[in-house]
Amino acid sequence: MHTTQQAAYDEIIGIARAGWLANGTSAPFTLLYDDVKEDKPGVDANGLPLTYARVSVADIDSERGCIAPIGERTFEETALCTVQIFTPPGDGRTLSNELLQIVRDFFRASTSSIIEIIQVGPPERIGQEGGYFVANMPALFRFYQEG
């Protein structure tokens, strides 16, 4: 099914958001979005920074998928959605691993009529950055555009 870039972005970010907010921990952690100004969460009772995630989408590839007149061609668009997980350091990556698993699970379990998720992971452990331990979960997906 053909779609637009914005609709495809909305779909994948919507999947990430729904999965994150329904995650298995006791309360949902803050989710931030690329190029949207939002306040990061503060600190917990121990003075450690509160967990949050940021979701972003980047285009990877665009390939013509068929021979047809202009306006009726199908282009296969590949893009990467990344959920960056920021957790307080010092717990042996326990929370980070738990959240990576949750993100991986909801991407793998998702269904959509306009995008196809074709690869989830492997997770990228960025390590300590600022006051956080950072890990990324990428999800490669594709959608089709008419052009």
Next chain:
Amino acid sequence: MAKDYTGNAATAKRLVEKFGRAVTVYKRSRTPADAGKPWQGPTDTPADFATFIAVFVPAAGGGLGKILVDKAAELDVTITQEVILSPESDLTFDLNDADSILDGGRAYKVHVREELKPGDLSLLFVLGVTG
């Protein structure tokens, strides 16, 4: 006993306001325009704004200026101006929240911020902007 920086803050305010010009500093709204799609950005109405006297200097040099240039470079941003403000000019507006500046008819986007705060009192803010 900790040093009292009240005098330094007053001096910083006096000098900034002597050499600067009036600008409007804005904090963007954090309220999504579409609550179901918060990734599409906030409402157009700013969350807050205030008038400050600001000194504009080229983005270069040492000290705080160099720190700002380096910090912006980490974000792949080349700032063009550095804007020096005294937080004492309007204590109701937190300059940590500054997102953009309107200088006459010209708009600047704030990318990076540094605060000179050797004690309890904030003496100066320097904002790295493009525009």
